[in-house]
Amino acid sequence: MCVTVVKKVHNIRNRPYAGAMNEDPSPGLRPQSLMLTFLGNYVLRRDIAVFSGSFVELFAGLGVGEHALRSTLTRMTGRGLLARHRQGRRMHFGLTGRSERILLDGEARVWRRGAVNEDWDGQWTVLSFSMPESWQRQRHDLRSRLMWAGFGPLGNGTWIAPSKVDLGPVLASVEGLDPGRHVRVFHGSAGAPTDVTQMIRDAFDLDGLAAGYQEFLDRWDRPDPIPKAPHDLARYLWMMTEWLQLVGVDPRLPVQHLPDDWPAVRAQKVLHELRERYDAPAREIADRLVEFIPVAKAAAGD
Structure with a gap:
């Protein structure tokens, strides 16, 4: 019964892109997941709050309508993930201590720990x-x-x-x-007679994990990923959001006990290559689209 729970979580978090099945280039990713990716890349460590109108304009390019975007801001504020900052008639949204902790954890999972465990100590x-x-x-x-x-x-x-x-x-x-x-x-x-490779297969959904990474490769391991995307900022946010969902359910199993063609190895290489391609132009677009105000650093206990 517990194994079924693992599989369900993986399937929910790794739904295929809507754009893979029709002419709409917008991936079928949840607005809150995209919002967290944006905040982690362009707001974290800057002590700023972003004008709500900037979010509306930016997320329209990601396939998120204004009503869905404003509902997301309201829900995230209610859950303690965003803090409101009013300046005149304008509403701005910044991080809380809780959202900072979540974003820092996601950053560590992606860029410090990674998806491939090649130095397991047993x-x-x-x-x-x-x-x-x-x-x-x-x-x-x-x-x-x-x-x-x-x-x-x-x-x-x-x-x-x-x-x-x-x-x-x-x-x-x-x-x-x-x-x-x-x-x-x-x-x-583990001690004898434990078969570690079989134990891993029993406890973890390897097929589901592999399928998620293969879907990532099918979309991104090509010369021109998502050619109908409006710009590289959209590509970068879609790619990073999908990757965060993958590593969120990946237990970083020791690679020596996984199949020789484990797709996370190639997928992580593609991620780093595309980051080099998209990071600078995406940041330039974000800087151009985002209006913000400086705010006090979020309290750790928020």
Whole structure:
């Protein structure tokens, strides 16, 4: 049952682009996901708030209408991901402490850790949990947090991750959970007669992960990706949003225990090559389109 949950999460987060099936070049990505990508690339570390009209103009080029864009701003503000800053009659939106933490984590996953684990030290984190039957919501929340942290289920409340994971933030985010009573955590290497390659296949959805990276390659590993895109900023934001969704469900499994043609290897190379192509022109377009005001740095506890 837990394996099915992993597969469902992957499929939801890696829907194919709408533009791959019709003449509309706009990918079928959620406005909030695109917004987080934009904020992570062009607002993070700048202590600015962006004029709402700039978002409307910019996101129109990404295939997001004004009503959907303004609804996204409202929802993200309500969830503590954006802060409103009024100047005269104009409304601007900046980061909060919460959104900064999310964006920094995404940045680390993409550019520091990457999707390919070529230097695994053989260490695992093993977690088991036991909760009352009535705690359905807490179990669901914990499973979701564990998948985001790179864990896969072995069954009977036992989960594994191919690294030493700091579980403090994961466990603290599950409301009502008392880790000392409900959770047990161990670190170490696998011993005989464990077949590590088979264990990985049992705990993680390799087929689903591979399919996501192959879809990425089908769209981006070509001389002129998405030729009907309005500009390189749109291409860059679409590409980075899709990649963030991929690494968000990728546990960075040791490459020596994966198939020889594991598509994440080529996909990550393509990502870096296209970043070199798109980054400068995309930033120039963003600087031209975005009006902003300086604001005080978001408080860490926001």
